[in-house]
Amino acid sequence: MSAAERQAERLESGVVTELAREVVRRLAEHPKRTQLTDHHATAAEVDTLVKALLSDRHAAASDMLAGLQADGLPLSEVYIGYISGAARRLGQLWDDNEIGFLQVTLATSRLTAIICALKxxxxxxxxxxxxxxxxxxxxxxxxxxxxxxxxxxxxxxxxEIDLEIGQDHDELLMAQHLGDYPVIGLSASSDAMILPMARFIRAARLLTPQALIYVAGEITHQHADIATTVGANGVLNDPVTALAQIASALERN
Known part of the structure; x- marks a missing residue:
């Protein structure tokens, strides 16, 4: 195992455990919530969805929500009343130690897939x-x-490039969640950025698992294995070669 891989494992212990808790909270705090009709799902209905998300049957939750849509419930109400409610409930169960890391990660990944379908x-x-x-x-x-x-x-x-400068972790993660970008370029200049970068990349992976994520900036010259360390797809050494590099990766992807 290389030094970069060992460092990545050490980062995992401090990043991934907190990640599941963070993502379920982000999903429950959609900024356009006030613009959508709010369906007041009952606690029992939300609990039923949570059980489906945690069940052995992969499609149980999506089938439940598809049934609600077939019965005439608008998509916006499915999202706000049920999905946000389930995300909050998962957060509560996690905080109360009623479900473990693997369970909340499974439920979160299923919830994220459903959200992508409703984007x-x-x-x-x-x-x-x-x-x-x-x-x-x-x-x-x-x-x-x-x-x-x-x-x-x-x-x-x-x-079409959206540029985000001066955003904190939560703001940047929400930008990726809303934009569902197929490519992310993350710039960093020093060792102090390694942990924030790893934390963001792992969160982005849960929200948009198919996205290609690249590291750029001075950090790529300081650490040849930075992509492995933080879990990125690769590094971008300069904007000119980056164009061809990303285009080629998208074709392969």
Whole structure:
């Protein structure tokens, strides 16, 4: 096992355990909640959905929600009344030590898949989804010129790039959750950014598991194995070669 892989394992012990708790809370705090009709699902209905999410049958929860839609319940009410309620309930069960890490991770991944299927409820994008990316400075990062220049270059090549600078972990994670970006470029300049970067990448993996995540910035010159350390798909050494690198990865993906 390489030094980078050993460091990644050490990061896992401090990051992944907190991750499941964090994601279920993020799913329950959607910022457009007030814009959607609120269906007041009963506690018993929410508990039924939670049991389905934790059950041995993979499709139990999605089948339950599909049944509600077939009965005429609007998608927005399914999301707000049931899914947000289940996310909050999972958080409570986790806090009270009534379910373990593997259970909350399983339920969260299923809930995330359902949310992806309902994403048209809270946003709608036009155009090709493959030439979209989120470029961001790592939470806590103050060196932002490089990522800004990279965003400009990609835009000139026809990419739809959303640039996030100065966002904290929660804000950046919510941007990825709402945007469902197929590509993420995360810029960092120093060792102090390794833990925040690893924490964000692992959270983003749960929300958008198919996304290609790349590390850029001075950190890539300081640590040749930084992608392995933080769980990224690779590094971007410069904006020019990054265009071809990402395009090739999307084709393979």
């Amino acid at each position: 048209k409820v809270f946003y709608d994008r036009e155009g090709s989804p493959r030439r979209r990316a989120l470029f961001a400075a790592c939470p806590g990062e103050s060196h932002v010129m490089g990522v800004s220049m990279a965003a400009d270059l990609f835009r000139r090549e026809g990419w």
